[in-house]
Amino acid sequence: MEVFPLSQTDTTEAPRDERREGELAALLAALGGNVADSLLKPNDDIWVRVTAETWRASAEAIKSLGYTYFCFLSAIDWMPSPFGKGEDDPTQPAPERKTDIVQGYAGGETRFQLLARFVKPFSSSGVNVKCDVPADSLTVESIVPVFAGANWHERETWEMFGINFAGHPDLRHIYLPQDFEGHPLRKDFPLLARIVKPWPGIVDVEPLPGDDSEEDGE
Amino acid sequence: MGLVDRGRLPKPLTSLFNLGRSYSMWVYQWGLACCAIEMGAAFGSPRYDVMRLGVIPLPASPRQADLVVISGTVTDKMAPAIKRLYEQMPEPKYVISMGSCANCGGPYWDSYSVTKGVDQIIPVDVYVPGCPPRPEALLEGVVLLQQRIKNEDMGARWRGEGTVAMSAIDGEAAERGGVPVVAN
Amino acid sequence: MSLLGDRQQLSYIAAQAADARVNVELETEGMTLNIGPQHPATHGTLRIIARLDGEQVVWAEPSAGYMHRGYEKLTEVRTFPQVTALVNRIDWLGSFANEVPFILAAEKLMGVEATPRAQHIRTILFELSRIANVSLFLGDLGVQLGAVTPVFFAFRDREYVLNLIEAATGGRFHPNFDRIGGLKDDLPAGFIDETRNVMKKLRGFCDEMEDLLFGNEIFQSRTRGIGVIPKDVALQYGLSGANLRASGVDWDLRRDQSLPMAWDKVDWKVITHPDGDSFARCWVRLQEVRESTRIVDQLLDTIPSGPVMVKVPKIIKVPEGEAWVSTENPLGEMGYYVVSQNDQGPFRVKIRSASFNNISIVPWLLKGVYVPDIITILASLYFILGDIDR
Numbered sequence: 001m002e003v004f005p006l007s008q009t010d011t012t013e014a015p016r017d018e019r020r021e022g023e024l025a026a027l028l029a030a031l032g033g034n035v036a037d038s039l040l041k042p043n044d045d046i047w048v049r050v051t052a053e054t055w056r057a058s059a060e061a062i063k064s065l066g067y068t069y070f071c072f073l074s075a076i077d078w079m080p081s082p083f084g085k086g087e088d089d090p091t092q093p094a095p096e097r098k099t100d101i102v103q104g105y106a107g108g109e110t111r112f113q114l115l116a117r118f119v120k121p122f123s124s125s126g127v128n129v130k131c132d133v134p135a136d137s138l139t140v141e142s143i144v145p146v147f148a149g150a151n152w153h154e155r156e157t158w159e160m161f162g163i164n165f166a167g168h169p170d171l172r173h174i175y176l177p178q179d180f181e182g183h184p185l186r187k188d189f190p191l192l193a194r195i196v197k198p199w200p201g202i203v204d205v206e207p208l209p210g211d212d213s214e215e216d217g218e
Numbered sequence: 219m220g221l222v223d224r225g226r227l228p229k230p231l232t233s234l235f236n237l238g239r240s241y242s243m244w245v246y247q248w249g250l251a252c253c254a255i256e257m258g259a260a261f262g263s264p265r266y267d268v269m270r271l272g273v274i275p276l277p278a279s280p281r282q283a284d285l286v287v288i289s290g291t292v293t294d295k296m297a298p299a300i301k302r303l304y305e306q307m308p309e310p311k312y313v314i315s316m317g318s319c320a321n322c323g324g325p326y327w328d329s330y331s332v333t334k335g336v337d338q339i340i341p342v343d344v345y346v347p348g349c350p351p352r353p354e355a356l357l358e359g360v361v362l363l364q365q366r367i368k369n370e371d372m373g374a375r376w377r378g379e380g381t382v383a384m385s386a387i388d389g390e391a392a393e394r395g396g397v398p399v400v401a402n
Numbered sequence: 403m404s405l406l407g408d409r410q411q412l413s414y415i416a417a418q419a420a421d422a423r424v425n426v427e428l429e430t431e432g433m434t435l436n437i438g439p440q441h442p443a444t445h446g447t448l449r450i451i452a453r454l455d456g457e458q459v460v461w462a463e464p465s466a467g468y469m470h471r472g473y474e475k476l477t478e479v480r481t482f483p484q485v486t487a488l489v490n491r492i493d494w495l496g497s498f499a500n501e502v503p504f505i506l507a508a509e510k511l512m513g514v515e516a517t518p519r520a521q522h523i524r525t526i527l528f529e530l531s532r533i534a535n536v537s538l539f540l541g542d543l544g545v546q547l548g549a550v551t552p553v554f555f556a557f558r559d560r561e562y563v564l565n566l567i568e569a570a571t572g573g574r575f576h577p578n579f580d581r582i583g584g585l586k587d588d589l590p591a592g593f594i595d596e597t598r599n600v601m602k603k604l605r606g607f608c609d610e611m612e613d614l615l616f617g618n619e620i621f622q623s624r625t626r627g628i629g630v631i632p633k634d635v636a637l638q639y640g641l642s643g644a645n646l647r648a649s650g651v652d653w654d655l656r657r658d659q660s661l662p663m664a665w666d667k668v669d670w671k672v673i674t675h676p677d678g679d680s681f682a683r684c685w686v687r688l689q690e691v692r693e694s695t696r697i698v699d700q701l702l703d704t705i706p707s708g709p710v711m712v713k714v715p716k717i718i719k720v721p722e723g724e725a726w727v728s729t730e731n732p733l734g735e736m737g738y739y740v741v742s743q744n745d746q747g748p749f750r751v752k753i754r755s756a757s758f759n760n761i762s763i764v765p766w767l768l769k770g771v772y773v774p775d776i777i778t779i780l781a782s783l784y785f786i787l788g789d790i791d792r
Contacts, residue, residue, distance in 0.1 A: 070640040072754040086479040105724050124659040139295050149639035158587040175467035176293050194327040252494035263557035296468045329472040
């Protein structure tokens with residue numbers, strides 16, 4: 001298992017992206033001590049990770065920098081799924097699987113991470129903001145006072161992951177019926193249909209009759 | 219006169235009634251998802267006209283409908299509404315399940331919020347497979363349903379047994395005549 | 403001359419006036435109106451719960467989730483090609499447009515770029531699906547406001563576009579044609595000439611719609627000034643697509659973003675409208691269909707030759723990383739945030755669908771409007787249930 005390299009502004013061999021470098025510098029200056037980590041992929045995108053206590057303050061700072069378009073807010077559960085790809089044979093014991101949690105871009109320390117994206121309108125300058133959700137309380141501040149559109153997104157994130165948003169005006173189910181139990185997008189929430197009857201696996205990579213190895217891959 | 223409920227309707231009269239019923243159906247479209255668009259193309263567009271089969275779309279309410287076409291994914295949240303809709307329809311009523319989502323859950327067979335097939339909630343007469351089925355496929359489903367109705371035992375339906383055939387269809391004769399066989 | 407005598411008339415009038423005084427003093431109770439989930443005016447299974455005071459809405463809320471199929475969970479147990487097939491069905495009217503941002507994100511992670519011919523054809527199919535999608539919107543717009551004729555025109559003209567898409571990809575909707583590294587197949591013979599004919603027909607359709615609907619006095623009085631969304635509110639809620647451009651925000655992701663697609667190789671303009679009301683939203687979409695037909699015409703003239711697929715391994719394992727790609731879909735901005743951990747399938751896909759944000763503004767927008775205007779506003783905001791509920 002390779003350790004995912006921690007972020008650093010990548011200016012050695014990759015092509016330089018001055019516009020994004022300027023944007024990242026402005027963001028880091030505005031956010032100051034809130035930032036735990038950041039990553040710039042040239043000609044790709046910017047990632048910034050802030051601490052959970054400063055989530056709302058960071059959102060306000062980013063908005064005041066000109067990122068007034070609220071793109072989305074969601075979360076990522078970094079735990080590898082104990083059910084794999086849902087192809088286990090129910091009659092056999094479960095195979096050995098990796099259980100260590102490896103976070104992605106801009107690092108992280110917890111299993112759940114909030115992910116939001118804010119964009120400067122009229123341009124393609126956006127920033128992906130991540131935040132570690134504290135594992136004991138699973139609560140973060142709500143940013144509904146900053147971006148009114150976050151209301152529905154936070155409801156969905158609560159419903160799917162179980163992350164509470166302190167200060168949200170109306171945290172209740174948005175997609176699922178009121179009596180639904182569990183948080184579906186968590187990796188330990190099983191897809192029952194696959195446990196009862198597993199998917200037979202990929203069977204469609206066989207070449208069509210008459211085709212040689214020039215077949216385009218699936 | 220009590221002929222129907224006692225099962226004593228003579229066969230020619232049954233055939234006449236069945237013929238009349240099958241060519242005068244009023245279809246309630248319960249369009250949920252992508253199949254609803256193909257259903258709209260079959261029912262509402264001038265190319266795949268369904269009215270030429272004697273089936274008229276767009277009744278004013280389910281209480282005036284004979285046939286309901288469930289097209290699209292049935293989720294667990296939506297299922298009570300479908301059940302209530304089905305109960306609102308007066309007998310004799312028929313159900314066509316259109317698309318693989320309504321047949322068996324379709325591409326979302328493993329989802330946590332999808333009902334794996336509408337036949338878990340209501341009895342289905344004809345399944346039209348496809349994702350989405352072409353409008354012609356839906357029209358074929360309607361034609362198969364009409365054949366089924368023509369062969370239906372009205373007494374059984376009056377007694378609440380659903381759609382029961384009067385006699386097993388002679389498969390060979392049907393195929394010789396060029397008619398697709400209706401499987402019961 | 404009247405049938406009643408004077409005295410009777412006076413007492414009748416007095417009785418009416420007394421009645422009116424009583425009615426003014428009576429308090430009316432609010433009523434809760436439930437629109438949907440099965441309703442001909444909603445594009446699918448959307449349920450709006452509105453509390454009314456007389457004819458005005460005091461509080462309204464859309465209750466989504468009747469078409470929630472759990473996409474994001476399903477993508478975690480499927481491979482990339484399987485996810486492509488599944489993702490077609492989110493915005494089910496313009497299906498090819500759903501595959502493109504996902505495939506672009508996967509290609510970004512793999513570090514491959516499709517061949518120029520594939521990029522070109524992708525753009526053509528993307529614009530065709532936009533035309534198919536929005537032409538049905540124009541038809542449905544009529545139905546929801548009471549004009550039944552436009553929907554027949556829309557279905558008829560949409561059939562031409564669907565025939566084209568079927569000729570190229572094999573499926574009327576849900577083409578499932580995009581692959582990591584290019585497209586599944588090349589265009590069939592005769593496609594280019596046929597598409598030119600169809601684009602001419604579609605331009606005729608736009609003119610017909612403009613005559614039938616937009617010039618109509620009833621349509622104008624029902625949509626002008628209804629449901630005005632100011633710029634800053636629109637940005638806060640994350641409105642996108644024609645809804646944003648109708649509020650005067652000059653932002654189009656096809657022009658303002660550099661993606662490996664062919665929009666920057668043709669000449670076209672972005673259409674905005676300063677008003678921000680329902681009429682503006684409908685009008686912007688109509689003009690965008692016209693503009694799309696022009697884009698397709700120009701693209702057809704300049705398709706580069708070459709292969710449609712780069713060499714990729716038969717079984718694709720996408721390396722570790724995260725990527726975000728969003729495009730200007732017919733409904734708005736649709737984006738995919740793909741997290742991959744060196745596997746055949748993604749680790750997590752966040753689907754940012756345009757209608758979810760577009761409809762989240764409805765509780766704010768519907769305060770104080772009259773009941774018929776609810777339908778007008780929903781019609782002009784234009785959502786697809788699969789896009790809201792995923």
